[in-house]
Amino acid sequence: MQDTLAHLKRGEKGIITDVSSIHIPLKLLEMGCLPGNLVQLLQLAPFQDPMYLNINGTHLAIRKETASHILIEKITHG
Amino acid sequence: MGKQINVALIGNPNTGKTSVFNALTGLNQKVGNYPGITVEKKEGICKLPRGVKAHIIDLPGTYSLNASSLDENVVIELLLNKNDKDFPDIAVVVSDVENLKRNLLLFTQIKDLEIPTLLVINMADRMSYKGISLDIDYLEKHLQTKIALISTRKNEGIDNLKNLIANFKDLPISPCLNASDIDKDYFDNLRKAFPNQLLYKLWLVITQDVNFGKTDRNEIDAVADFKTKSKGDLKRLQQRETIKRYQFINNALKKGQTIDVSQAKDLRTKLDRILTHKVWGYAIFFIILLTIFQAIYDWSSVPMDFIDNVFASLSEGIKNILPNGAFTNLLAEGIIPGLGGIIIFIPQIAFLFLFIAVLEESGYMSRVVFLMDRVMRRFGLSGKSVVPLISGTACAIPAIMATRNIESWKERLITILVTPFTTCSARLPVYLIIIELVIPKERFFGLGYQPLTLMLLYLIGFGSAVFSAYLLNKVLKIRSKTFFVVEMPNYKLPLFKNVIFTVIEKTKAFIFGAGKIILAISIVIWVLGSIGLNSNYSNAKEIVNRKINENGFSKIQAFSLQNKQERYKNSLIEDYDNITETQISDSINYKTPLFKKAVINDEIASLKLENSVLGYIGKVVEPAIRPLGYDWKIGIAIVSSFAAREVFIGTLSTIYSVGSEIEDDENKTIRAKMQSERHQSTNKAVFTFASGISLLLFYAFAMQCMSTLAIVKKETNSWKWPVLQLVIMTTFAYIVALIAFQLLK
Ligand SMILES: Nc1nc2c(ncn2[C@@H]2O[C@H](COP(=O)(O)OP(=O)(O)OP(=O)(O)O)[C@@H](O)[C@H]2O)c(=O)[nH]1
Numbered sequence: 001m002q003d004t005l006a007h008l009k010r011g012e013k014g015i016i017t018d019v020s021s022i023h024i025p026l027k028l029l030e031m032g033c034l035p036g037n038l039v040q041l042l043q044l045a046p047f048q049d050p051m052y053l054n055i056n057g058t059h060l061a062i063r064k065e066t067a068s069h070i071l072i073e074k075i076t077h078g
Numbered sequence: 079m080g081k082q083i084n085v086a087l088i089g090n091p092n093t094g095k096t097s098v099f100n101a102l103t104g105l106n107q108k109v110g111n112y113p114g115i116t117v118e119k120k121e122g123i124c125k126l127p128r129g130v131k132a133h134i135i136d137l138p139g140t141y142s143l144n145a146s147s148l149d150e151n152v153v154i155e156l157l158l159n160k161n162d163k164d165f166p167d168i169a170v171v172v173s174d175v176e177n178l179k180r181n182l183l184l185f186t187q188i189k190d191l192e193i194p195t196l197l198v199i200n201m202a203d204r205m206s207y208k209g210i211s212l213d214i215d216y217l218e219k220h221l222q223t224k225i226a227l228i229s230t231r232k233n234e235g236i237d238n239l240k241n242l243i244a245n246f247k248d249l250p251i252s253p254c255l256n257a258s259d260i261d262k263d264y265f266d267n268l269r270k271a272f273p274n275q276l277l278y279k280l281w282l283v284i285t286q287d288v289n290f291g292k293t294d295r296n297e298i299d300a301v302a303d304f305k306t307k308s309k310g311d312l313k314r315l316q317q318r319e320t321i322k323r324y325q326f327i328n329n330a331l332k333k334g335q336t337i338d339v340s341q342a343k344d345l346r347t348k349l350d351r352i353l354t355h356k357v358w359g360y361a362i363f364f365i366i367l368l369t370i371f372q373a374i375y376d377w378s379s380v381p382m383d384f385i386d387n388v389f390a391s392l393s394e395g396i397k398n399i400l401p402n403g404a405f406t407n408l409l410a411e412g413i414i415p416g417l418g419g420i421i422i423f424i425p426q427i428a429f430l431f432l433f434i435a436v437l438e439e440s441g442y443m444s445r446v447v448f449l450m451d452r453v454m455r456r457f458g459l460s461g462k463s464v465v466p467l468i469s470g471t472a473c474a475i476p477a478i479m480a481t482r483n484i485e486s487w488k489e490r491l492i493t494i495l496v497t498p499f500t501t502c503s504a505r506l507p508v509y510l511i512i513i514e515l516v517i518p519k520e521r522f523f524g525l526g527y528q529p530l531t532l533m534l535l536y537l538i539g540f541g542s543a544v545f546s547a548y549l550l551n552k553v554l555k556i557r558s559k560t561f562f563v564v565e566m567p568n569y570k571l572p573l574f575k576n577v578i579f580t581v582i583e584k585t586k587a588f589i590f591g592a593g594k595i596i597l598a599i600s601i602v603i604w605v606l607g608s609i610g611l612n613s614n615y616s617n618a619k620e621i622v623n624r625k626i627n628e629n630g631f632s633k634i635q636a637f638s639l640q641n642k643q644e645r646y647k648n649s650l651i652e653d654y655d656n657i658t659e660t661q662i663s664d665s666i667n668y669k670t671p672l673f674k675k676a677v678i679n680d681e682i683a684s685l686k687l688e689n690s691v692l693g694y695i696g697k698v699v700e701p702a703i704r705p706l707g708y709d710w711k712i713g714i715a716i717v718s719s720f721a722a723r724e725v726f727i728g729t730l731s732t733i734y735s736v737g738s739e740i741e742d743d744e745n746k747t748i749r750a751k752m753q754s755e756r757h758q759s760t761n762k763a764v765f766t767f768a769s770g771i772s773l774l775l776f777y778a779f780a781m782q783c784m785s786t787l788a789i790v791k792k793e794t795n796s797w798k799w800p801v802l803q804l805v806i807m808t809t810f811a812y813i814v815a816l817i818a819f820q821l822l823k
């Protein structure tokens with residue numbers, strides 16, 4: 001199974017690989033949540049939700065439900 | 079020459095559009111560091127070079143031309159309707175230098191509309207701080223536009239901007255990229271079918287339901303046939319379009335912008351680590367609230383006492399200076415106490431507005447939204463509901479308008495319905511004065527009981543808002559997609575000028591808005607209290623004198639006399655250090671005839687009041703409010719405050735002024751008058767702990783504000799919701815107040 005944004009832990013980064021366009025509001029795409037872009041999880045509110053992210057330089061918060069429709073590839077620091 | 083051009087300020091939320099608007103027009107619209115401060119079109123005039131006059135339109139922020147919430151719709155409707163009288167001759171896209179990439183998306187879309195478009199890059203003062211440098215010439219060429227690099231905060235580049243606007247005819251109107259590449263066949267067909275229409279406009283119409291001017295309607299309806307693609311297909315196309323636009327932007331910025339990360343100072347990360355922390359985040363939020371309430375008390379007691387005394391002496395002074403007569407009485411007993419009742423709260427209300435403005439300007443609001451979303455969702459609200467609930471502590475009306483950026487209609491409706499529960503500044507005067515009367519002054523671990531009670535009342539307000547949201551969420555059968563995206567702006571040091579301006583504006587609006595109603599109502603109250611209904615009114619003096627001559631002072635009157643003597647004695651002891659017993663009793667004996675006269679006059683005044691039209695009305699309402707522990711005077715104040723809550727104190731102080739003839743020294747301030755008020759039949763104090771708490775709770779829940787009802791009607795487009803609000807909230811208030819009084823008495 002592939003990782004989704006919802007699987008990121010605090011401080012981790014990833015590259016967005018695919019977004020399911022039916023589940024993701026266009027607004028989020030327009031804010032930079034697009035395949036190929038870098039994303040980092042900055043903070044988690046209690047109960048891991050919502051998630052405070054830096055996507056492609058934009059700082060925003062989204063709900064975990066939404067995040068689970070965004071596929072990513074984690075970047076592991078070597 | 080009367081040449082006037084329309085200039086629309088468009089841009090992502092929080093990029094400084096309103097700041098640019100203020101800089102251009104010299105007006106002062108509200109600015110704040112939270113996406114969604116402006117929710118409506120605002121207009122102003124700016125004189126440009128060469129005698130051009132510009133009609134500037136400030137718009138709500140939008141991330142793109144694909145609207146997902148109500149405030150964004152305003153922008154699209156304006157840009158797509160060529161017949162609108164405000165249709166822009168030039169679109170000024172305001173962007174924030176720190177988020178240029180994202181801001182340019184909207185820019186490329188607007189370019190596709192083939193309107194002359196100017197790019198403003200704002201917040202230039204942040205560039206060195208973030209290590210950003212720009213190649214303006216390169217960007218201008220690549221983006222096919224002119225660029226104004228400005229900083230409204232430093233007031234730099236504004237003249238250049240005005241010049242560029244004046245020369246709007248030189249701006250290229252061609253699109254800067256060819257977005258229709260994403261599906262050549264589809265768009266070619268579309269173009270052939272509607273050769274007269276702008277391709278991008280057609281595309282916007284196909285993909286969303288926006289409102290257009292009537293004239294365009296028919297032609298555009300035909301477009302429906304082009305919704306041949308499934309919804310999913312269209313969305314995928316939109317995604318492809320977005321990617322395509324970003325590719326173009328990335329290319330432009332690769333050369334046009336360099337960011338030296340080593341230069342960037344990152345305050346955000348450090349602050350966020352604490353302010354959005356699982357535990358500390360909430361603790362800090364709570365401490366901030368606590369500080370606000372304590373400060374409202376501690377900082378404003380001095381100016382308040384001052385105002386209170388000024389108004390009391392003003393009343394007295396006028397009585398002494400002006401000749402006796404109806405007009406003097408109206409001034410001294412009706413208008414001045416009525417207005418004084420509200421003006422005294424200026425310091426506290428101003429402090430409240432100050433704190434809210436600082437929270438909004440600093441960027442902290444979005445963090446609270448982030449922290450609270452999960453909690454609020456349980457109750458059918460959105461994290462974004464927190465902002466209306468907090469700014470509702472100033473006034474419910476802008477708060478209800480601020481719900482427009484909530485994406486889900488259900489969450490938005492619930493927020494609108496419950497926002498009036500939050501303690502708005504109109505409730506504050508009522509709370510403050512009653513707390514002062516019935517809650518002890520002592521401190522508890524350094525925190526006063528009085529501020530704690532106030533905070534508790536605010537928490538009750540939030541609590542009932544949240545709880546009723548929970549119920550509404552269960553009851554309302556509305557299915558609407560819930561999603562939630564909130565931008566987290568950078569922290570900014572609040573600009574002193576902006577904050578102070580907001581505070582002054584809001585306070586002024588509050589005082590004048592309330593002042594008008596209070597003025598009117600206190601005149602009405604005074605007149606009603608001065609019209610006698612029967613012979614008891616006109617013969618009050620004789621009746622009272624006769625009674626006293628025959629039977630001497632009644633128990634209640636004797637008590638009142640004793641009270642006056644007691645207070646005088648205490649003041650003597652306080653004022654003179656080594657005063658002897660005999661000196662005291664001599665002074666008291668000397669003053670006693672005066673005191674007796676005061677008691678008699680009070681008796682006459684209150685007999686008159688009881689037999690006036692006002693007294694009659696009061697007697698009619700009394701049975702309904704008696705079980706809550708109030709007397710008929712409070713009843714009248716409650717009835718008159720259905721128009722607006724803050725009228726309560728004004729009405730009471732007018733009634734009390736009419737109802738007491740002589741104002742001896744200790745009895746002149748409103749607070750003192752309320753304190754010495756007694757039930758006529760039982761001689762028990764009217765404002766006790768039980769009746770005080772009951773009143774506080776009544777005001778916490780009752781829906782007493784016409785303007786709020788009007789705005790709810792406007793925002794929900796139906797009378798159903800405001801009527802429901804009025805009935806449910808007020809009934810609930812009555813029941814709670816009843817229970818509280820019956821338990822505590
Ligand atoms: N550092 C800096 N801050 C600025 C500048 N211009 C505006 N700001 C701040 O940016 C924030 C947003 O400004 P607004 O003018 O309210 O932005 P807006 O685009 O009208 O926002 P919305 O109406 O919410 O879409 C405020 O906190 C301003 O004080 C600038 O030139 N430099």
Ligand SMILES: [Mg+2]
Nearest residue numbers: 095096115116
């Ligand atoms: Mg604005």
